[in-house]
Amino acid sequence: MSASRRQILPGFGLSLACTLAYLSLLILLPLSGLAFRASHLSPAEFWAIATGERALASYRVTFGASLLAATVNAFFGLIVAWILVRYSFPGKRAIDALVDLPFALPTAVAGITLATLYADNGWIGRYLEPLGVKVAFTPFGIVVALTFIGLPFVVRTLQPVIEDIEPEVEEAAASLGASRWQTLIRVLFPAIFPALLTGFTLAFSRSVGEYGSVIFIAGNMPLISEITPLLIISKLEQYDVVGATALAMVMLVISFVMLLAVNALQWWAANRHSECSPSMGARR
Template identity: 80%
Template structure:
């Protein structure tokens, strides 16, 4: 008598239907409406709105600060994840819990706190400004806010991968005469690079759309420290829905292109690592 396999979820057809409906309601239909609204503009009108001097400056600030923040966290997030996995120390559980604090803390609260700390009279800012380093109300403040918000994405993506790397691998490399740097570059880094790239992608994606923590520390000066989401909000407040939609579509297209490129690099890195392992 043939055994019947039981599954927790319903059959493929029904599950796929639920998936498509849910995805459509949350993602596809809103994005489709956004594109249709922007489609009411002619190409010349769309180009004129999307390429104003203020809009171009906001793109540079938004994507530049997001990339820098994600890159910084790729380095220091790797260090944090490595320490949390490999080294026992007093208060480790508390430090591990602090990593998730940006997830739980409202972004507006984070922005106000960072602006207070890094302002000219803040606990940190008053020591930096005499050195000629101004953080609050500059693009540097945006990078600080985005780095704070996106750190957990890097750490939590890397931790399980580092846990899967046995310490014996490092010992074997050392026994063959490899230095610590050679062991990291030749053995450890290829194994964690796909996960690191995934964490970078998640952090970068999160940073692009960040608003609450940025507006309090950025200063929001046009052409200097104004992010595109803030410019979109400003257009909506001016009842310029079509203009806001045009900027949103530009953000969508650029973000999708960059994420597609990063995902292609991630796929290449993962396949390359598998090929080496085989």
């Protein structure tokens, strides 16, 4: 029995060693270097840099805009993924290809394009400006840019899961007297929620570290529309490596804690769904 188990994955020890070495070179060593550099600061110095007025404002803009953009993408990404999987219509392949455009488009090009479209004299901005809606060079523009670059993560995460849900499941719920709303909430959404949460996490993570598409549309005004990555770059340009390291360390810790919380919620949702499925099958 033990011999057959070892033969299932030949070279497991070597594969594991290569995996750990690769992850160490790409992730652990750079993060360790960042932590080592930040350790040269005293707690008081680190706290003064991390809680400065400009730094706190940049945290609010960065994480607030990222959270809002990821939430918008989770809602509309679910709709887009559902339509692409469940319906056939003219131009479906073109729309499906457009979803991947933010992956292929350089972020700087995306930022320039969005800034041009939403400027006061842009194709879209000229119609929003009389309504008092200003997008370009405001925090709202940051949300627009982050929504643009984060949508593919949600759609591509949800599509395989929706494809695995058989239409017969909905028909069975309808035959048992469930309304469409009850079918969505009690049958479909529990199966989709773990993947939706994964897409939300990926979109949020991508947004937190985004730089190129944001700086062209944000306006980059300190205390108003300045993101933390730009503040870090500004400190490096001023040869303030210590200050940039402290801010980077804060971003790392906050991002890790938030992702850990989301992953814990995702694990709970997946386990809850797997526990509910056998019980539902037993009742049937």
